[in-house]
Amino acid sequence: MSVPSQDNAVQGSRIGRIMIYAVLVVFVIYYLTPLYVMLANSLKPLDEITGGGMMDLPRAYTLEPWRQAWSQAQIGVEPTGLRPYFINSIQMVVPAVLISTALGALNGYVLTKWEFRGSNFIFGMLLLSCFIPFQIVLIPMARMLGLMGLAGTTGGLVLVHVIYGLGFTTLFFRNYYAAFPTELVRAAQIDGAGFFQIFWRILLPSSAPIAVVTIIWQFTNVWNDFLFGVSFADFDSIPMTVALNNLVNSSTGVKEYNVHFAGAILAALPTLIVYVVSGRYFVRGLMAGAVKG
Amino acid sequence: MAALSIENLIKNYGKTEVLKGIDIEIEDGGFLVLVGPSGCGKSTLLNCIAGLEDITSGQIRIGERDVAGLHPSKRDIAMVFQSYALYPNMTVEKNIAFGMEIRGIAKSERKKAIKNVAEMLQIEELLKRKPSQLSGGQRQRVAMGRALVRDPQVFLFDEPLSNLDAKLRVDMRTEIKRLHQRMGTTIVYVTHDQIEALTLATKIAVLKDGKLQQFGTPAQIYNDPVNMFVADFMGSPSMNLIPAKIEDDLVVLKGGDTNIHLPGPHYLAGYTDVVFGIRPEALTDPDGADRAGRIEIRPCAIDVVEPAGSDTFAVTTLGGHEATARLRADAMVDPGTTADLAFNLDKVVYFDPKSGERIRG
Numbered sequence: 001m002s003v004p005s006q007d008n009a010v011q012g013s014r015i016g017r018i019m020i021y022a023v024l025v026v027f028v029i030y031y032l033t034p035l036y037v038m039l040a041n042s043l044k045p046l047d048e049i050t051g052g053g054m055m056d057l058p059r060a061y062t063l064e065p066w067r068q069a070w071s072q073a074q075i076g077v078e079p080t081g082l083r084p085y086f087i088n089s090i091q092m093v094v095p096a097v098l099i100s101t102a103l104g105a106l107n108g109y110v111l112t113k114w115e116f117r118g119s120n121f122i123f124g125m126l127l128l129s130c131f132i133p134f135q136i137v138l139i140p141m142a143r144m145l146g147l148m149g150l151a152g153t154t155g156g157l158v159l160v161h162v163i164y165g166l167g168f169t170t171l172f173f174r175n176y177y178a179a180f181p182t183e184l185v186r187a188a189q190i191d192g193a194g195f196f197q198i199f200w201r202i203l204l205p206s207s208a209p210i211a212v213v214t215i216i217w218q219f220t221n222v223w224n225d226f227l228f229g230v231s232f233a234d235f236d237s238i239p240m241t242v243a244l245n246n247l248v249n250s251s252t253g254v255k256e257y258n259v260h261f262a263g264a265i266l267a268a269l270p271t272l273i274v275y276v277v278s279g280r281y282f283v284r285g286l287m288a289g290a291v292k293g
Numbered sequence: 294m295a296a297l298s299i300e301n302l303i304k305n306y307g308k309t310e311v312l313k314g315i316d317i318e319i320e321d322g323g324f325l326v327l328v329g330p331s332g333c334g335k336s337t338l339l340n341c342i343a344g345l346e347d348i349t350s351g352q353i354r355i356g357e358r359d360v361a362g363l364h365p366s367k368r369d370i371a372m373v374f375q376s377y378a379l380y381p382n383m384t385v386e387k388n389i390a391f392g393m394e395i396r397g398i399a400k401s402e403r404k405k406a407i408k409n410v411a412e413m414l415q416i417e418e419l420l421k422r423k424p425s426q427l428s429g430g431q432r433q434r435v436a437m438g439r440a441l442v443r444d445p446q447v448f449l450f451d452e453p454l455s456n457l458d459a460k461l462r463v464d465m466r467t468e469i470k471r472l473h474q475r476m477g478t479t480i481v482y483v484t485h486d487q488i489e490a491l492t493l494a495t496k497i498a499v500l501k502d503g504k505l506q507q508f509g510t511p512a513q514i515y516n517d518p519v520n521m522f523v524a525d526f527m528g529s530p531s532m533n534l535i536p537a538k539i540e541d542d543l544v545v546l547k548g549g550d551t552n553i554h555l556p557g558p559h560y561l562a563g564y565t566d567v568v569f570g571i572r573p574e575a576l577t578d579p580d581g582a583d584r585a586g587r588i589e590i591r592p593c594a595i596d597v598v599e600p601a602g603s604d605t606f607a608v609t610t611l612g613g614h615e616a617t618a619r620l621r622a623d624a625m626v627d628p629g630t631t632a633d634l635a636f637n638l639d640k641v642v643y644f645d646p647k648s649g650e651r652i653r654g
Contacts, residue, residue, distance in 0.1 A: 181376055181378065183374045183375070183376050183378035184378045184380060186343075186345050186365075186374070186378065187372070187374060187378035187380075187439075188391070189345065189364075189365050189366065190343065190345075190365045190366055190370065190371065190372050190392075191366065191391050191392035191395055191439075192366030192392055192395040192396055193391075193395050197395065201380075201391075202380055202382075205382035206381055206382055
């Protein structure tokens with residue numbers, strides 16, 4: 001007599017579980033291998049890499065490649081390392097992220113709580129900017145920046161990133177505020193609060209989840225951007241990504257792979273930190289919008 | 294003096310007419326209830342009074358002031374919303390104080406006003422909490438507190454009880470009535486619940502499809518409805534509306550086996566078909582009938598008996614339609630039998646079956 005017992009069910013699920021974990025482990029290895037290679041090689045002297053054994057752990061640990069990449073490598077005319085370009089990137093990313101997020105929040109507020117004739121059309125046009133490939137606007141944008149006297153400046157890059165980010169930040173905030181009860185806005189109106197008072201006192205304090213999502217999104221995009229940086233930046237405004245490219249592609253001398261690896265990690269570090277610090281808010285923010293909206 | 298008067302108010306959304314010429318006036322200290330089925334325009338009307346929606350044409354006066362074009366905060370009103378609309382990021386205290394803060398009232402004065410209101414509504418121990426930490430009834434109180442603290446000329450309530458459970462709803466209803474009696478401030482109150490309308494109002498405005506159907510005291514609306522819609526909408530269980538024939542001066546309700554003949558009023562002469570309207574409590578067992586009224590007793594077939602504790606409802610068939618009779622709780626009737634029912638003819642109303650309008654003497 002064969003009666004399916006509960007043991008079988010438990011065992012079946014245990015086998016399934018092992019399979020799932022096996023697949024997950026394979027994926028983890030797949031994704032972590034490049035990071036391992038970068039990290040291991042950035043801590044080796046160059047001759048260990050050129051002598052083969054790129055997958056090996058360092059025999060002699062050294063921080064010299066990191067020091068080189070940060071402050072001594074020859075990137076521009078002077079052997080400055082990546083440091084000045086890191087600062088360039090920070091100077092570009094912080095205002096670009098803050099301005100585009102603030103404008104996106106304001107747009108979302110107006111598009112949901114102060115609807116006007118054609119507001120949907122304007123939202124549609126803003127969304128369209130999310131889908132225009134960067135390459136199309138390069139030449140017109142260069143001309144505009146030239147006319148405005150912003151060519152080659154960090155300010156010009158900030159402007160470009162704000163304009164390109166506006167579509168997404170508006171989309172995020174609009175969808176979030178669409179689920180925000182309009183009765184609250186009406187109550188505040190009766191209480192005598194004006195347009196900006198309602199925005200500042202009622203909506204913004206409830207916007208933390210979506211603000212985090214938007215900031216992470218914008219930070220990552222602007223920091224990682226290469227095309228605008230390489231097209232519009234001048235010597236004193238070159239961002240990190242472009243500098244890294246210059247470092248790796250310098251055609252003179254020996255290829256210092258360990259320095260390149262260290263530089264690449266340095267370039268990726270800020271976005272990594274942002275994710276690790278606020279990643280759970282990111283998920284929470286996306287969920288909040290999804291469940292309520 | 295009228296606290297609020299509305300004259301020929303018209304509101305269109307594009308080509309759709311939402312309010313089609315509303316005339317209402319409520320005296321100072323009155324309790325006006327706007328009632329009607331969903332989509333009748335009652336909430337739109339309230340929003341127009343509040344200034345949250347622009348009006349297409351007509352006039353709204355609060356006190357002696359024409360408020361058309363005036364910002365909501367300048368109309369001397371306060372509003373309680375269906376969802377309470379408490380600011381989620383502020384404590385109860387800050388919620389109540391927000392309006393005063395915006396108007397730049399001194400902190401000491403604000404504190405005093407909050408204390409008064411909190412005492413009146415018994416929410417003192419909630420002042421430091423956030424709205425998310427309150428129950429539905431507590432939120433309701435805080436929402437009322439936020440309105441009370443403004444001390445306005447007119448209070449506006451937009452279905453304030455519809456988010457509460459049945460028992461709390463009855464409690465809060467009494468509370469609102471008590472508050473109104475104590476403060477004596479004019480209230481405009483929107484609901485789709487006709488019981489709320491009858492219990493709270495000094496004046497009721499029944500709306501349907503953006504038109505005012507009837508405006509009057511609860512007794513007028515209940516006993517003297519102007520048309521079949523009002524008769525059917527107000528009262529629970531609703532009025533029995535039965536098609537009837539006029540033969541000579543008799544009203545004939547064609548039943549299943551036998552017809553019921555009742556003496557009709559003289560003003561029905563000239564009609565052949567009418568709708569005979571009788572409320573369940575005017576159709577009762579002979580012992581429970583109002584002896585002051587003109588009573589006619591007729592045998593009726595009882596289909597269903599529903600004891601409801603304080604009363605017993607019996608469903609019978611009159612004129613081919615189900616009709617509900619309201620009997621005393623201990624009236625002895627059995628389904629499937631025939632019982633004598635008393636018709637109180639003083640309470641019967643007649644309608645024109647084509648237009649649905651009331652036929653009057």
